[in-house]
Amino acid sequence: MKWTGWLTAILLLLGGGSQAQVQLNLEDAVAGKVIQTKGMGAMSWLKDGEHYSRVEANPEQGGTDIVSYRAKDNEREVLIPASWFVDKATGKSVPVRSISWSADNSKVLVYTNTQRVWRYDTRGDYWVLDLSDKSFRQIGKDRPESSLMFAKFSPDASKVAYVSENNIYVEDLTSQSVKQLTTDGSETIVNGTFDWVYEEEFGCRDGFRWSPDGQYIAYWQSDTEGTGVFDIIDNVDSLYPKILHFPYPKAGTTNSAVKVGYVPVNGGATTWIDIPGDPRNHYIPRMEFIPNSNELFIQQLNRPQNTNKVWIAQIGSSQPKHIFTDEDKAWVETNDHIRWLKDNQYFTWESERSGWRHLYRVSRDGKDIQPITAGDFDYISTVGMDMKKGLVYFIASPDNYTQRYLYSAKLFGKGEVKRESPMDEAGQHSYSMSPTGKWAVHTFSNAVTPPVIDMVSFPGHKSVRMIEDNAEAKAQYKALGLNPKEFVKAKSGDLMLDVCMIKPVNFDPNKKYPVIIEVYGEPAGSTVQDVWSGGDLWNQYMVNQGYIYVSIENRGANAPRGREWRKCIYGEVGTFACEDQARGIQDLARQYPFIDLSRIGITGWSGGGSQTLNCMFRYPSVFHTGIAIAFVSDQRLYDTIYQERYMNTPQNNPEGYRKGSPITYANGLEGNLLLIHGTGDDNVHYQSCEMLVDKLVEYGKMFSQISYPMRSHGIYERKGTSLHLRKSMAKYWLEHLPAGGK
Incomplete structure (x- = not known):
């Protein structure tokens, strides 16, 4: 479709011919007005495991009520009316962002x-x-x-x-x-929370824990002195620039020194736990009290993150005991959702030691390690446990890497697993399970089915009642008459890759169409997922300008395909990804003659922006137009924890950093390239864009660029940003990658 400036596609209903037309308007799609799905919102299971609570608006009085629902029959009770959340000094209601219950629900x-x-x-x-x-x-x-x-x-x-x-x-x-309890907190000494890199890469925010007896608090302390400080310059909010300073350790540079200790709640000195190892070259990403004890269970990663040592520290002592080590030639992950079994004699542990990620039962002394799940598939994540029946419920997908299903296994069994999710609901399933493992709020969706939410009981995965079927959203999606996302395969050498594809509604298989590839390609995520994504309206909008949408899951992406799939890229992030993208689209063109190999575009955000650049620079004969957003141009510019986990340090792996960084190949640019970056990006700094621009100018390469002042990594803050971004992208595609079948 020719660019008109209105950014509006007129789509025919499937099978409707001229009898009906529905308009897909980009402005409404970006604003979320086209398909409106309903969800559960924030919910919390109560202590009894038979009820859950929600925060709900009170339309009569204003404010919010805290409401409970009984899992068995949906009996509703207002636990806390909005009128109780009133500041008596002012008479004004206190807005409720979120709530948390005490252990006894009092x-x-x-x-x-x-x-x-x-x-x-x-x-x-x-x-x-x-x-x-x-x-x-x-x-x-x-x-x-x-x-x-x-x-x-x-x-x-x-x-x-x-x-x-x-x-x-x-x-x-x-x-x-x-x-x-602590008095040394400052700009450089951080107690009870974390510096930027721990928050971003380990998900660490809440940095203290109550002891089960309520007499002590264990906490993290970070000393950021000596860590490199990055500055973000705000040129838009005042007459003179404001500068935001924050510690940000870039790959190969000095980390914060992090330690853990405990302090009496009545006051007194902190006892620091003497865990061996340089605190700037080790990480302590997890620390929890063992249930009903005054013992701390601590995970310590070495700087390369290929060894996770587990320590137990006793309140009253500073000397921890090393009980267990998990290691890998590439990297290991932090272990979350640890559960203690049989009066703390065993704990659960996820590991890839067999070549697949599985759940293990480890004795308290670390000497007895037995599989709870076994087989040629990946244990993806824990859902919950039924301790009375001795069962663990978890997500896996042995047969289709784009989907997710619930399975169960015996905590003291022989590794056998059983599928619980319905066989007739192909797609992705997620669960919020009660503490007893008896009930769960179950959500099912796939690429063309908005979330269907019901209450299910266990054992047996019996649907008790529908909570939200999103029938209206389903009708809104259907009315657009869009072609569904298809899931196919492509080859990269002998390796089979998962691919998804969307065709325009007026698709003619006898014509050749340009392709826009969406890529991420790094170990932190994946793009080929059979799950509801709001109807993929941005991609659908572009498709119906006269393109085919494609996403190819390259090696190293976070897919449940086993250790070798994910970790074969160790030390070479960026090299295999662009190779698989190039081979993958060429193989797709061999399978599907309607793909025009002379009109291939590629785009991605963050790591996907980096892979977009690698593809454009290293395979210019394959990729002709690219839009790279919030990208890392030189891997040395990104943070220690993420980059070194997959690449080691630049000092130990200089060739890997050189090969994986797009800036190395900037002289290879031949096609059309648009660079987009927020100047307020604290994650992937605008510096990354400026360094690449400097190199492209040096090489005399022509390109386009949009900088969004003081927008962060998501480039969404401030009025009009998201719409402007999408309009700019659409305009660039239509001007530089000719649309339509030929």
Whole structure:
């Protein structure tokens, strides 16, 4: 379709011919107005495992109610009416961002007035509601506004601990007295939370833990002194630039020094746990109390992240005991969802030691390691456990790597697994399971089916009732008359790759069409997924301008295809990805003559932007037009934890960094290239774009560029940004990659 400037595609209903037309408007698609799905929203299972709570708007009184639903029959009860969330001093309602329950469900913490810290709103104000007397008061009132982080009840709900300005505090809910547990917090000493790189790459935000007896708090401390500081320049919000400084360790440079310790809640000195190893060249990404004990279970990674040592530390001592080591020639992951079995005699552990990711049962001394799941498939993630029946429920997909299903296995069995998800629902299944493993909120979707949510009971995966069928969203999607996303295969040498494809509604198999490839290609994610993605409206919009959409899952992508698939790229991130993308699209063209190999475009975001550049620079005869967004041009510019996990350090692997970095091959650019980057990107810095631009100019290469002032890695902040981004991309494709079948 010729570019008109209106960015509107007129689509015919499937099979409808001229009898009906439905308009797919890009502005509405970007604003989320075309297909409106309904979900569960935030929910929390209550302690009894028979009820869950939700935060719901109160249309009559305003504000929000906390409502419980009984799993068995959907009996609804307003646990906390909106009228209870009122500041008695002002008479005003306190907005509820989220809530957390005390262990005995007698009190509720309300999180409100939140502020964003990097990616998430992790700083704000907290209020405590006591259900016994309906008292509602703010905690930490002597602290600066919106400065509290990660507030949580003590096990007996008599106190609340929180972080403010890098120090840890405990507030007694009866006396309202506040005890400051740490005093050395500063711009460089971080207590109870984490620096940028731990948050981004290990998912570490909440940095302290209550002991089960409520007498101690264990916490992380980061010393960022000596870590390289990155500056982001804000040129748009004031007459003179503002500069944001933050520690950011780039690959091969100095990390923060991180240690863990524990402190009495009544005050006193911190006991630091003496874990061997240079704290700047080791990581401590996980620490939890073993249930019903005063023992800490600590995971320590070495800097290359190919060894995970497990330690147990006892309150009252500074000397930990090493019990277990998991290692890999490439890298190991942190272990989450650890569960302790048989009075803490065993713990669960995920490992790829067999060549596939599986769940193991490890004895407390680390000497007895037995598989809970076994076979030539990957254990993807834990859903929950039924401890009475001795079962673990988990997600896997042995037969189709683009889909996800629920399986179960015996915790003390021989590795046999059983599929639980319905056989007639092909796609992806996810679950929020009750603490008892008896109930779960089940969500099913696939690429053409909006989420269907029901309550299921176990054992047997019996559907008890429908919660949300999204029939309206399904009708809205159907009315657009779009061609569905298809899942096919392509070859890269002898390797078979998963591929998805979308064709335009007026597709003519006798014509040849240009292709827009969407790529990610790095170990942190995957793109070929048989799951609802809002109808893929952006891709559908572009397809119906006269393109074919394709995404190819290259080696190294995070797909459940075994250790070798994921880790064969170790030390060479970026090299295999572009090779598979080039071979994959050429093989698709051999299979499908309607693919025009003279009109191949490619685009990606973040790691996908990097792979877009590698493809454009290294295979210019294959890829003719590219749009690279928020990309890493030189792998030395990215952070230590992510880049070194897959590449080791630049000092130890200089050739791998050279080969994997697009900037190395910038002189190979022959086609049309658009670079897009946010100048406020704290993740992949705008520096990466500037360095590439400098190199392209040196080589006399022509390109286009859009810089979005003070937008972060997602390039969505500030009015009009998302629509402008998509309009710019559409305009570039239509001007530089001729659309339509020929």
